[in-house]
Amino acid sequence: MLGAQGRAVHQCDRGWAPVFLDREQSISLMSVGFLLEKPDEAVVWRGPKKNALIKQFVSDVAWGELDYLVVDTPPGTSDEHMATIEALRPYQPLGALVVTTPQAVSVGDVRRELTFCRKTGLRVMGIVENMSGFTCPHCAECTSVFSRGGGEELAQLAGVPFLGSVPLDPALMRTLEEGHHFIQEFPGSPAFAALTSIAQKILDATPACLP
Numbered sequence: 001m002l003g004a005q006g007r008a009v010h011q012c013d014r015g016w017a018p019v020f021l022d023r024e025q026s027i028s029l030m031s032v033g034f035l036l037e038k039p040d041e042a043v044v045w046r047g048p049k050k051n052a053l054i055k056q057f058v059s060d061v062a063w064g065e066l067d068y069l070v071v072d073t074p075p076g077t078s079d080e081h082m083a084t085i086e087a088l089r090p091y092q093p094l095g096a097l098v099v100t101t102p103q104a105v106s107v108g109d110v111r112r113e114l115t116f117c118r119k120t121g122l123r124v125m126g127i128v129e130n131m132s133g134f135t136c137p138h139c140a141e142c143t144s145v146f147s148r149g150g151g152e153e154l155a156q157l158a159g160v161p162f163l164g165s166v167p168l169d170p171a172l173m174r175t176l177e178e179g180h181h182f183i184q185e186f187p188g189s190p191a192f193a194a195l196t197s198i199a200q201k202i203l204d205a206t207p208a209c210l211p
Contacts, residue, residue: 002029003179006187009034013061030061052081059085073108078117085120093207095123097163101131102150110151114158125205127155128198132165135190142167142190161205164198167191 007019009030017027032053045053063069067093068204071084085093094119100110110127117124129151133142145168155162169191175182186192 001026001176001179004029004031005035005039007034012062015060016056017062025064030057030065047079054080054083054149055087058091073083075113077112081116084122085122093122097125097128097202098160099128099130099147100151100154102144102147104130104147104150107150110154111158114154114160124158124160125202126161127151127158128163128167131168134168135170137170140190161201163201166194166196166198 002021004019004021006141009019011019016030018030019034021027034037036043041051048200069088071088072077073084074082093177096113098110098113098117100106114124129149131146132144132148132151134145148165152162167190169189171186171188171189172182172191174180175185182189183192183195
């Protein structure tokens with residue numbers, strides 16, 4: 001999605017140098033994928049080794065001065081999630097952005113994520129509903145393929161902000177798979193409007209979260 005396949009991580013005097021996505025070094029990236037010899041290699045590690053790597057990604061990477069550090073994790077309440085929170089706790093993380101799809105099964109999983117956040121003392125910045133309808137590439141009409149409103153209903157029940165819904169958009173999926181810049185290529189897409197609105201809500205709420 002970020003066009004960083006095949007890039008390598010190098011050592012520097014402050015630890016690991018992250019992979020920079022542009023010449024201005026405005027976006028830096030770190031992933032376990034950069035440490036594998038082959039892209040199809042599976043990461044078969046036990047908990048302690050994975051947890052140690054998570055801590056290294058936080059403390060041993062020469063991130064430099066950051067505006068934001070975004071940690072993308074799969075759904076779950078595993079040791080890896082606990083290790084991530086504990087590694088970030090000294091830096092007072094702003095909170096968790098929770099993503100769900102409209103179906104009841106997904107909403108149920110995310111409900112457990114919210115419980116996990118409460119038990120670990122991690123503030124929930126808001127909920128986003130992904131795959132919220134399908135945007136026709138010809139007429140731009142949005143059709144609810146699965147269901148709709150599950151994310152918003154969950155946010156109301158949990159008492160956390162609902163940040164918005166992102167529709168399925170073929171243009172968005174294609175640019176992500178090809179590593180192109182969706183925002184530059186499809187500024188008129190409904191998904192663009194949804195993502196922009198969500199990002200602005202997060203930015204507007206950020207100052208109130210800072211210590």
